[in-house]
Amino acid sequence: MADYDAIIIGAGLGGLSSGALLAHQGLKVLVLEQSDRIGGCCSTFERNGYKHDVGASIVEIIQPIEKVFELLGTKFQDEVDLIPCDPLFSVMYRNGERITIEKSLEATGEVISSLSAEDGRHWKDFCDYFQEMMDVLIDALFFVPADTFGDMANMIKKNPKLLKFLPTFLVTYQDLFQKYFKSNKVLDTMAYQSLYMGMPPALTPGPFAMIPFTEHSGIWYPRGGMIKIPEALLRCGQKDGLEIRMKAGVKKVVVKGGRSQGVVLEDGGEITSRIVVSNVNPQRLYLELIGEEHLPWLTKRGVKSLVLGKSLCMIYVGLDSKPDLDAHHSYTAVSMQEVNDFWTNHVETGIMLPAEKNYGLICWTSHSDDSLAPKGHHVINVIPESFYHLKGTNWDAYKDQFVDDYLDYVSRDLVPDLKGQITQVIASSPMDYERNLRLPEGSLYAFNQDATHQAVFRPSAKSKCIDGLYLSGSGTHPGGGVPTTIASGMIAYNKILQNEKV
Ligand SMILES: Cc1cc2nc3c(=O)[nH]c(=O)nc-3n(C[C@H](O)[C@H](O)[C@H](O)COP(=O)(O)OP(=O)(O)OC[C@H]3O[C@@H](n4cnc5c(N)ncnc54)[C@H](O)[C@@H]3O)c2cc1C
Structure with missing residues (x-):
């Protein structure tokens, strides 16, 4: 008999929503997370009294999340204190004007x-x-x-x-x-x-x-930080017996006779299960955790042809006073043409824009929730446009200069005197996201989200070549984002109910 009914690889939103739903259905579920924090890209960490969100900084289109919590026998709004964000955002023109x-x-x-x-x-x-x-x-x-x-x-x-x-x-x-x-x-x-x-x-x-x-x-911010959403999913799952092991990276999915049988951990331990749900990037799942020897040629070709998506450098900033901003989100006014040109002239050539031509988002999370910073202090995340492959250098060599240049520009032209308010700066480059969260090339949404990577063209929730294997998370339908990845966990769960003895 297998050790567990279901093993979930990864405690991101897709992994936790499928895991909690399966536990609620009465299955014996184990979640394995390689890092020391749950939530993946939707998480929060604390440094010197400032709480910074790792990636996601708001939640919107909450209907699928409400549905998942309803299936878990509770209400999203009872599990997470959602603070409405109004104004929705502020647009900063480069001439100093704002709307x-x-x-x-x-x-x-x-x-x-x-x-x-x-x-x-x-x-x-x-x-x-x-x-x-x-x-x-x-x-x-x-x-x-x-x-x-x-x-x-x-x-x-x-x-x-x-x-x-x-x-x-x-x-x-x-x-x-x-x-x-x-x-x-x-x-x-x-x-x-x-x-x-x-x-x-x-x-x-x-x-x-x-x-x-x-x-x-409506857009909302969870009081206490974005980690409150994965924490709520985990709490619901644990009430139904879900177990979780942190710092438990999965090295291999064991496949025998065309069916997944469990996993081998990076420390060499083996755990068996009837069902495996993967919350990791599907390209990595199929090519590394499963191995090409188990894949039909069409799957191999299909998986290799998927194009990894956009990545970012995120700058987490602590401030000793209130910044000159107007809303939870502020972004630079930018023309459609500039954004398109960035893609073709910079992402594809690896040549970064100079700071004063770059643009991006500033998330002022402590505007919505003052518990995120010591009294009178604030936290913002500054997110200029960036990409993984840099011509002639890499992010470990380039990150400090990129961050300094962009903060200088923001302080000079967009948010007056910001630099004088800064008490701490931490940054996560695309290479850091790759190392810390195992996102290949730091890809935020797993793959591109153009029409050729949507719906039936994205890896499917029920593996087409390995029985007992299911996928959740941004690499499968309906793609990247907080509500969509939580929805993907529900879709994997429904596929399991249809196809497995539960
Ligand atoms: C910078 C940034 C900003 C964003 N902003 C927003 C936003 O404002 N609003 C919004 O809706 N969405 C936003 N998103 C997108 C959203 O956060 C993600 O799409 C979503 O959280 C991804 O969830 P996921 O289920 O795919 O798992 P992930 O977050 O990718 O988590 C996967 C988990 O699996 C673990 N793992 C990987 N490999 C292994 C292994 N071998 N063994 C064990 N564990 C493993 C990882 O450590 C990780 O914890 C943002 C993302 C980023 C990065």
């Missing part, structure tokens, strides 16, 4: 009208279109599997309204915005958010143009 976008659609319409009367007139049409799209797409895409074309057909059968929005998969984020808005000043407030999908506006599939709209239905 603030509030949750209210009417207030935002007024801001758009003040930038361009013509675009202001189109704001309502834009909202009506994206409201309908959001209602359809969240239900249709985030709760159901997309492993096969049969799954895709079922999606449409269950939700025929999806047909109306299928053509948006053939156009881009940029196309949809340019349909509604003509003023560059307005478009410059909306280009950056395509990067929430890890892609520039010209490559991001059209449906994700709903992000700047969906934020108006």
